[in-house]
Amino acid sequence: MNKNRRDFLKLTGLSGIGFATAQTAFAKPSGFIPHPQAVQKHIQKFNMSGYAAPKLPVVRVGFIGLGNRGMAAVERMNKIEGVQIKALCDLREEKVSEAAKMVAPQGHQPKTFHSNPDAWKKLCEMTDLDLIYIVTPWALHTPMAVFSMNHDKHVCVEVPAAKTIDECWQLVETSERTRKHCMMTENCCYDFSELLTLNMARQGFFGEITHGEGAYLHNLQEYVFSKDRFYQMWELEELSKRTGNLYPTHGLGPICQVMNINRGDQMDYLVSMSNNDFVMGEMAKKLAADDPFFKPFVGRHFNGMMNTSTIRTHKGKTIMVQFDVSSPRPYSRIQLVSGTKGTALKYPEPARYSKDHEWLTAEEYKAVEEKYTPPIIKKIGESAKQVGGHGGMDFLMDWRTIDCLRNGLPLDQDVYDAALWSSVGPLSEWSVAHRSNSIDVPDFTSGSWKTNKPIDISMKEGGNTKVLL
Template identity: 70%
Template sequence: METNRRDFLKKTGLGLLASTPLSVYAQTPDELQAIAEQAQRTSPQVFNMSGYAAPKLDIVRVGIIGIGNRGIGAVERLNKLEGVSIKALCDLRRERVNLAKSKIDPNGHKPELYSGSTDVWKKLAERTDLDLVYILTPWAYHTPMAVFAMNHGKHVCVEVPAAKTLDECWQLVETSERTKKHCMMVENCCYDFTELLNLNLARHGFFGEIAHCEAAYIHNLQELVFSKNHFYQMWELNEMSQRKGNLYPTHGLGPVCQVLNINRGDQMDYLTSMSSNDFVLGKMAKELAANDDFYKPYANKSFNGNMNTSTIRTKKGKTIMVQYDVSSPRPYSRIQLISGTKAVALKYPEPARYSTGHEWMNEKEVKELETKYMPPIVKKMGEIAKNVGGHGGMDFLMDWRTIDCLRNGLPLDQDVYDAALWSSVGPLSAWSVAHRSSSIDVPDFTGGSWQTNKPVDISMTKGGTTQAKV
């Protein structure tokens, strides 16, 4: 049976590539074959991490790996939280760990510093005086570091996406279940105030039965991806020349998955995906290379298309559209459309709009809705989070909530199944794009427990005791 299935995949899947240059798809035949096989993989659940509450920690001892664009912000945010001890900082560049240390010295943190080699982070993860390892590195390091840290007894917070391949997604799930250590992908957009309001509205039945959601990451990064200084060693531009599809699905996808109770009452069933050609990045690379030898290695590369659109159908017949475009001159948008049988919400373009009929609510009606349904976490910490900053406060709200859950022995809002599933859209979309938008099954990383797992609760009925030092 297994041999026949593999032969079938080779004949029906890879056969579609026979007349098409592989540069169009970036992934090799072997990589595409691996995606197809991993999409059919099942794994019995060793321990259900959904709703799992680890023993509470009075003080959360943290080690941080990666002090780049996101890392320095995480250091500053954690520095403002009660019950956090920053014990270790790590980056390849010594000047970055020195900078991070200078920002937390006034609060009494005395971290050990690690830098200078590509595997020095292992020494940090091996320490016996850490509870949490926070990973903010380029994407390729996320899963190896997270798995290593969990295997050495640490909870993990890892930047998005948590994994690049389906095999890495399974590694995260199996390691978290075996070690009973949290693996939370720090999807900050789940803590945007509008997204939290919409989640609370869904919980109170405002939308009725939700039938369809739309999500996106549309963000013009043309200048940043070609900057010599922004992404260290041009790592994001390299990603965009090596892979195709939706490389960064989780910002828009995460919040709508929570609204739809994905992994907790419903599950993704299958996905289809389509990408445009690249009409921007390749041209920019050639123009820059003509005047600067630094860019010559990129002049003849094939880049990911401008727009990727993926559609997902769930086991209960709901649909999700998720888009990815970081190279078109468009205004920023995550769309955040929630469409139900009683009402609809649309966040972008801001301000968010709501409707229960043919017209959008007026400003007064929206304000009344916000007053009635804004969740307690925003009412308690919203103004503090805004003052600290970080994407309007959602970054700080996310870190505050995570630390508070760890200190009070509460389940985290995002578990390893969310990290794996939301990240899996990347490789699944690549396979579908390479196969003329054929559908591909979405793996069930929960081992079937999605049917009984309880919906995520960010209502803060428990916890909320951690103070902010601002």
């Protein structure tokens, strides 16, 4: 065959049953996974990159999902000027009551929804809401976000925003049609170190950036098997049914912002490989021996311990993203930025920067930090640390989002970022299942990446929202 691998995949991806028959034998990790990219002739209805919605001096917010992260999000929003917490929803009535009691001292009197699995729809149908904050299991993210936008609401949705390529397109098409923001709450883009690196990149410290590395390496064995940590064991369900880079956005998001992905460059194709599971299956067996609750998980094909996905961009640059939640290793998102004039590496901490063969000394690092610390950290960094949330980055994210909405400014993350960063999950699943063949990455911007402007967190405008400590 004279076609190269990528041309072959393009052709066979459209050839239906013949392709499936030929490739099924290769799909050892989790059975046959069909090509996730149907022919998508998307015509952009409206470019949401750089879009500034009308000002909202008061942002009326409703929350769906009040588990670990949801409750923390309510607590953070309770400390931001110009926010009215108008509605709360969770299946568990006690969680709704807890959140309502938390916000009462600030004068919030939210409507409450609970118990009924469809109660969230009643919240979305409220006419006195501007923003819906979705913090639910992954499978509900896209349906809830789409429903919310269709009911005239902006959306903040937890990571990943979508599980399938079709869901990614649903988010894009709905946001463009309704002209409602769909921001994935990728908090790691607001980590102090990542913001410093982004500002340094904007100021030319690294020269032209040619390569980036991100990851989510976090030993979650005890968490995912905990009956208390993840309501209805939804994350264990995900890890026991899929094989790939299932949680790419924490490591990928900041790298994409630094490399201007969707805003000057675009992902071209991806290759992904996973090793086997050597831990989770055995843990399920061990727990099931003493507790029948875990018996349904025995014998399942758990996600491999390490997934490594590599991406090449249209401008010939590369990105590596890793995912491992079962190895006993220190936490890391890597965060390596490599350019023609310099390098950054966050993990293992402390973060380091280099201009040549050696890392900067402590004194040199301090000088760089003083020179390049971005305005958002100078303004509310200390307040963010007091409020908390992964060291303050969660609060920075929420404060910045509300400040942009109140001042009619574009959000730092748009629907194209939500779709693209999330798409690495299903694309990696397909590649793993097909002997690490490459697969094209959809262009959710429909070509507008060539002219979209890079994000700007210089805070030349806005920044007038107070922190309520």
